Amino acid sequence: MNASAAYYSGSKEILVNNYVPSQPDPLQIQVQPAYSGICGTDLHIFNGAMDQRVALPHIMGHETAGVISALGTKVNGFEIGQPVTIMPLNACGKCAACYRGLSHICYQLEFLGIDTPGSFQSFWNVPAHTVHALPSTASLSHAAMIEPIAVACHDVRLGKVTEGDRVVVLGCGPIGILVAMVARSIGAEVTISEINDFRLELASSLGFTVINPNDNDLIEYVNDWTDGAGADVVFEVTGSVASTQTMTELVCARGTIVIVAIFGDPPPVDLFRLFWREIRIVGVRVYETQDFSQAINLVDKKILPLDSLISDIRPLDEIQKSFVDLSQGADIMKILIEA
Ligand SMILES: [Zn+2]
Ligand SMILES: [Zn+2]
Known part of the structure; x- marks a missing residue:
């Protein structure tokens, strides 16, 4: 052999x-x-x-x-x-x-x-x-x-994303784009924030609204998009300090921030903002069997544009x-x- x-x-x-x-x-x-x-x-x-x-x-x-x-x-x-x-x-x-x-x-x-x-x-x-x-x-x-898709299914499920939610995904690597795809597959409107041109173009070609926070004011954009309300769910997938400083400004009253990225060092987070808007922060790690089953189904039914x-x-x-x-x-x- x-x-x-x-x-x-x-x-x-x-x-x-x-x-x-x-x-x-x-x-x-x-x-x-x-x-x-x-x-x-x-x-x-x-x-x-x-x-x-x-x-x-x-x-x-x-x-x-x-x-x-x-x-x-x-x-x-x-x-x-x-x-x-x-x-x-x-x-x-x-x-x-x-x-x-x-x-x-x-x-x-x-x-x-x-x-x-x-x-x-x-x-x-x-x-x-x-x-x-x-x-x-x-x-x-x-x-x-399927394994990374199951990560995204778990993240979206624990973030309690529902149809019609306005969702911001911070960071568009393989997990970020899959989170965006899974959220969209259940009827959420998704905006992706990313600084890498290749990833921005790829996400844009897949029909996502994209924004480069180095070129545009992300907070202002999200406020305009949501008529001042803030996003229902924000996914932090960058692992960067710049992002943890922004994320609390993006989310609506009693909205949810989902921490997907792995942070080596503890980042600064605006706990006053958390208090003021009663924001929920939820950590998510890997997946459970039901997420794996959902991911298998998404692949089998060809629901996500994986070739790209x-x-x-x-x-x-x-x-x-x-x-x-x-x-x-x-x-x-x-x-x-x-x-
Ligand atoms: Zn992995
Ligand atoms: Zn054990």
Whole structure:
């Protein structure tokens, strides 16, 4: 069996090597990834920001779709050759979060592809409970986007976006644009704020109203748009201090701010404004099973224009170059690696 994997070895280096795949454990399924997306978290790993968390050499990748190549001896309900995607969360099942039914934010959460080997390899053994069947009609390249789409579904659901809401998305990377798409799919009006020209043009070509806050006054724009009311829901997806200083000015009375971005340092937030308008701030992290199911449905029904987000599909041999391109801010939304 010919198998290769991409090993991150530290110092911004990924080496592709052959390896001998192992059989799945009794409660595991072996998946042959067809396509795997490169995620912002993978870039953090590549750039050394998570060297204390990952064990080197490390195989990254957690946004994947493929087919089942082997079944553990105790696995039922799946068959070899079946198309699947992976919800890459392995919870402990016994912490306070798990007891509350919040296993997606388990206090001992193991994230496949970060805390364990990931999908940038020919054969990936994963716990059977993380495997989700795909409809046979689903495109596997689109299905590799299900994991980030599930993030967006979770964000929009916890933000309580409803039809007719006016929504502002701050930041238009892969997650920001997916949040905008999912919000629009349930009937919200969406404005996207972004400073990168490539992303602005892409969002605009998809029919979104876009604004560059470096060129225009975002607060004034939102006030005009909403007749002085403010937006119903604001999604913070930039992780920037400039954005956290603006977000509280954009939201309506008892409106909602959803914190999607990962902040390394605590940013300044105007708590007076929070008090004055009774603003609700909600944190959101990964997804729950219902979000994953919704994402699978959105892909299967072809509701989101995913082709315009997949900037390129590249072979595993080009993974190093792909990480470098993404790190340098090339005109790319999402790269899929083809196994
Ligand atoms: Zn990811
Ligand atoms: Zn737990």
